[in-house]
Amino acid sequence: MKTILSIIIIVVANFVSAQSVNWSTEKNVRKSITYSSFGFDHGATLQIGHGRYIELFKPLLVTADFSIPMGNDLLDDFKTRLGVQIPIYQIDHFHLTARLNAIFRRHETKLVRMINFGSEINITMGYHKNTWHIAGEFGFDKSISTHLKHSSVMVENYPSITDGWFIPSGGHSYMGIQSGKFISSQIELNIRLGITNAQFNDENSLIPFYTQIGVNYTLFKKTK
Amino acid sequence: MKFKILSLLAFTLLVLNSCKELSFESDGVLVPLTVMEDNSIPSITVNGVKLHSETYGDPSDPILIAIHGGPGADYRGMLNFKELANDKMYVVFYDQRGSGLSQRLDKDGYSEVQVYIDELHGVIQHYRQDSMQPVVLAGHSWGAMLATAYINQYPNEISGVILAEPGGFTWPQTETYFENSRKLELFSELTNDYVYQDQFITGSDHNTLDYKLALSTAGDVSTGDIGRVPYWRYGGICNITSIKLAIDNPDQMDFTENLKDHTSKVLFAYSEFNAAYGRDHANVVSSAYPNIELVEIKNCGHEIPHFGWNNFYPAIKDYLTQIL
Numbered sequence: 001m002k003t004i005l006s007i008i009i010i011v012v013a014n015f016v017s018a019q020s021v022n023w024s025t026e027k028n029v030r031k032s033i034t035y036s037s038f039g040f041d042h043g044a045t046l047q048i049g050h051g052r053y054i055e056l057f058k059p060l061l062v063t064a065d066f067s068i069p070m071g072n073d074l075l076d077d078f079k080t081r082l083g084v085q086i087p088i089y090q091i092d093h094f095h096l097t098a099r100l101n102a103i104f105r106r107h108e109t110k111l112v113r114m115i116n117f118g119s120e121i122n123i124t125m126g127y128h129k130n131t132w133h134i135a136g137e138f139g140f141d142k143s144i145s146t147h148l149k150h151s152s153v154m155v156e157n158y159p160s161i162t163d164g165w166f167i168p169s170g171g172h173s174y175m176g177i178q179s180g181k182f183i184s185s186q187i188e189l190n191i192r193l194g195i196t197n198a199q200f201n202d203e204n205s206l207i208p209f210y211t212q213i214g215v216n217y218t219l220f221k222k223t224k
Numbered sequence: 225m226k227f228k229i230l231s232l233l234a235f236t237l238l239v240l241n242s243c244k245e246l247s248f249e250s251d252g253v254l255v256p257l258t259v260m261e262d263n264s265i266p267s268i269t270v271n272g273v274k275l276h277s278e279t280y281g282d283p284s285d286p287i288l289i290a291i292h293g294g295p296g297a298d299y300r301g302m303l304n305f306k307e308l309a310n311d312k313m314y315v316v317f318y319d320q321r322g323s324g325l326s327q328r329l330d331k332d333g334y335s336e337v338q339v340y341i342d343e344l345h346g347v348i349q350h351y352r353q354d355s356m357q358p359v360v361l362a363g364h365s366w367g368a369m370l371a372t373a374y375i376n377q378y379p380n381e382i383s384g385v386i387l388a389e390p391g392g393f394t395w396p397q398t399e400t401y402f403e404n405s406r407k408l409e410l411f412s413e414l415t416n417d418y419v420y421q422d423q424f425i426t427g428s429d430h431n432t433l434d435y436k437l438a439l440s441t442a443g444d445v446s447t448g449d450i451g452r453v454p455y456w457r458y459g460g461i462c463n464i465t466s467i468k469l470a471i472d473n474p475d476q477m478d479f480t481e482n483l484k485d486h487t488s489k490v491l492f493a494y495s496e497f498n499a500a501y502g503r504d505h506a507n508v509v510s511s512a513y514p515n516i517e518l519v520e521i522k523n524c525g526h527e528i529p530h531f532g533w534n535n536f537y538p539a540i541k542d543y544l545t546q547i548l
Contacts, residue, residue, distance in 0.1 A: 042423040043416035069420055071413030077420050107424060109417045109442035116424050146424050148254075154438075157454060162253045167245045170426025198426040203433060203464060205422035 021051075021061060021085060021097075021216070022133045022180055022188065031221045033061070037214030039192070042205065043069035043077070047214075051085075061085040079105040081120070095135075096125045103141070111154050115147040116169065124178070132181040137194070143169035171199040174210060188216040248425060248432040255434045255457045258325045265325050268318070270346035273333070276325035276456075277318040279351065281309030286358040286383070286548050287351055288313045290529075291320075291344065293365030295334070296437060296463030298324025301453040302364060304533040311541060313360070316351050320370075322462030324455075328430040334465040337373055337476050344374050348381075358383035358548055362540075364529050365389055369398070372479045372512075379485035384547040386491045386540055388521075388528040389501050393483075393512050395474035397505075405447050405500035405526075417442045433460025448497030448525020480512040489515045491543040495532060497525040517543065 021033065033051045038044075049065025063085065068078045083101035090096070103118035119142050126135020146169040150161050176194015183189055193211040198204045246253055251261050259267040259274045268277045276298075288308055292299040299317040309315050319326040321333060321343055333339065348359055359382055363371035368390030375382055392398035409415055421439055425432065437458040470477050490513045494506040503520065510516045519539045524532030 040410075043420045044410045069416040070411040071416045073413060077416065079423075105423070107420050109421075109439065111439055111442045114421070114424050141423065143424055143426070153452060157438075157456075158254075158256055160252065160256070162246060164246045166248055166425075169248070169424060172423065172426065201428045202426035203428060203460075206419050 022128050022130075022182075029221050031219045033063075033216050033218050035065070035214055035216045037190075037212045039210065039212030039214075040207070041067070041210045041212065042207075045069045045079075047212075049081075058086060073108075076108040077106060079103060083120070093127050093129060094125070095128050096123070098123055099139075111151050113149040113151075116143055117145050118143045118169075118171075126178070130182075132179070134177070134179040136175075136177050137192070138173070138175050140171060140173045140199075142171040142199075145169060170202060172196045172205065173199065176210065180216065186218050186220070188218065190214045190216060248427055248435065249429045251431065253431070255431055255438070256325060258327060258457070260327050262325075267326075268347070268350050270343055270350060271339075273321045273329065273343070274327040275318050275321065275343075275347070277316065277347070279314060279316050280306040281314040282312070283314050283351070284353060284357070285312050285314040286360060286544075287316055287348070288360045288362055288544075289316045289318070289344070289347060289351075291361060291363035291367030291371050292323070293367050294323055294459065294463060295320065295340070295366050295466035296323050296459035297366070298456045298458070300324070300456050301527060302362075302367075302529045304529055304537070305362060307533075307537065308540070308544075311544065313544065314351070316347065318347050319456075320459075320462070323459035324457055326459075328459070328461065331461060331465045334462050334469065336469065336473075337370075340370050341374050341377055344370060345378070360384040360386065360544065360547070362386040362529075363388070363390065365391065365526065369393065369479065372483065375486050376479040376482045379482050382486070382488075384488055384491070384543065385486075386493070386543065387510075388493045388536070389495060389498065389506075389526055390509060392477075392509050393479045395470060395477040397509055398470070398477060401500060401505060404505075405498075430459075430461060433464070434458050436460060437463055447500045448495055449527045449531050450525075451531065453527040453530045483512045484514055486513065487515055489517055489543070489547055491539065492516050492518050493521050493528055493532075493536060493539065494518070495524050495526060495528050496520055496522045501526065 030053045035049050037047045045067045047065055047067035049063055051061050051063030054060050064082050066080050068074055081101045081103050085097055085099045088096045088098050099122040101120040105116045107114040122137055122139035124135045124137040126133055145165055145167045147165050149163050154161050174194050174196045178192040180188045180190030191213050196205055196208045251257055259265045259276050265276055266278050267274050290299055290302045290305045292302055298319045306315050322329050361371040361382055368387035371385055372393050391401040418440055425436055427433055434457055437460040492510040494501050510518055521528050521532040522535045528536055
């Protein structure tokens, strides 16, 4: 049952997002956004992503991104996210937005290979002008299910060690601020930083904070 | 089209749901059972805590107690010491509380260094047949620090002590060693292997945190050793709490006050390949003892009792001949 619920959550949330986006009043003429960032998020990570603005019941930003931590083996660890960012409420320049992500991530060391499905929900509230914004954010990154495949080193130490899908795996809430400023008509620089906290009474991460410096490149629709 | 998508989704759910779900918290799945869950594991009870413990040799011979590192490691990497049973020593191994296959405790169980000293005292009392039976302590890394903390409290109780690369006998010495041996470089594979796993697994229970601590050793942080030292089970909560204790209470980490009263010779070993240690650090740390025999163990790094045994053993045998 837990597996089914997990998969449903993943499927429902099967869209990703740019981390820091300006939802100013001109959003309806935006076409797409390509973004890149570098920072610390459970490791020094490099992220690239792309998003498209679409009009459904509301203007949505549908995104996909990919990040890798630094190191000699660049593709042994990575995180991909698919998601959607939805404006929920607006009063003048104040915007409340929600972001829902589905996450797939991988991590491999000499001891274990982990494959993980997760999901993330984020609420951002901030002040958005046409060329800059500042906002506070709160989110929760849930590690829903993790598959472990142990190396011979681990098996030698403990022959009965078990490979397989492990549920539940854990999760972190996070809280921080983000800000961005357009330096040209299409290029926006942005920054995010905050702290993380493990779910329930779990032990916190070794380095319980995140920070990110990024660049967004926005394409606009031609208007008459 | 919609039917195809729904069919694919249903099939995916069916396949994934057929996979057996495991739990990090379950006993014996990712880490071995302890003495609390498996009565077949040899154990003793000291100060109300059940400890995994084994002995080799004649109980009436001089006792040698092997004290493992960590806090949170175990004695599996020190098992070479059992060879000393052939040299008329009664060799005693024990996993400290919260480590190896010994009983797990809540954080309060590791609230001060004194609990480890009292535990070692209890182990000695458990195996010592009378007050005339000589006792030798053999400690590695944190275990060598603990042996010294014990001698600092009981300077005349112990006939001899063998120390292999204790980080330090004061917090500044230990901090220096940590800084030299565990440099976290932001862009290195080692650093990211160390922290990336935190987004996959979180936990507060012993099974999960012991497993996570084992995974955090993927980067081989012990400098100078080519292979990996064997272990049974790390103690996650023991390790986290004890290191936090040391950082928050550096005054508890001064084990040097009474060492001048321990006039028996001490065998102090450092490794050839652990660049973070070396003769300079060995000189600084060992200087608290008045009577030191300093030896470099060739062809190994920090894990001297495991990888350096062939060169360590002759020095130990010679030392025991001198003091007993």
